[in-house]
Amino acid sequence: MDRQAGSYPALSEEESERRKREFLALLPPREDVWFFGYGSLMWDPGFDHLESAVAELDGWHRSFCVLSHRYRGSPERPGLVLGLDKGGLCAGMAYRVCGVSQLEEAVDYLWVREMVTGIYDPTPVPATLDGTRQTACWAFVVNREHPQYMGHLDKSVRAGMIAHAIGGRGPNIEYLDNTLARLASMGMEDSGLGEMREFVGSALEPRKG
Secondary structure (H helix, E strand, O other), X not given: OOOOOOOOOOOOHHHHHXXXXXXXXXXXXXXXXXXXXXXXXXXXXXXXXXXXXXXXXXXXXEEEEEEEOXXXXXXXXXXXXXXXXXXXXXXXXXXEEOOOOOHHHHHHHHHHHHOOOOOEEXXXXXXXXXXXXXXXXXXXXXXXXXXXXOOOOOHHHHHHHHHHOEEOOEEHHHHHHHHHHHHHHOOOOOHHHHHHHHHHHHHHOOOOO
């Protein structure tokens, strides 16, 4: 998430470390752990893992509901990135991390990437892997009480933000298109995301008159 003047403040190092220790204490010692990716983690996980699998979560959906002031937007023109929100069905990628040799480094990496402002809550969720296996995955679920949460905004408003925001990692629309492309390569669809892309396309069309 975003470390930059004008964005929501980062958790203090002490608070971030405390939350990370609490999370690690929840994990069974030396056992492998699955993490679920529903946005950029699908095409760029960034951490070592033993196995990856297409995964589906029942009762959750991805949504452009997290304000971004840096990576996909700016303080002057904020963008939106994905959060995992309640309701629906979500397809993504799950990654199995070795509990002996990879877990601590993976959690350190994910904490820096996802937990800067505390917008997400690491949450265990039941997942179906490759359409057959059932397992628990840890997912970064959006905190609806956090001030970065924008799920209450009208879809057309959010589409306008995505259409025009640009951040340090490129245009916001590129993030949306990358997510759709990755899902397509997995043979999966997301009707809500496809609908958002249509709204974004309309927001990009020049006004007549």
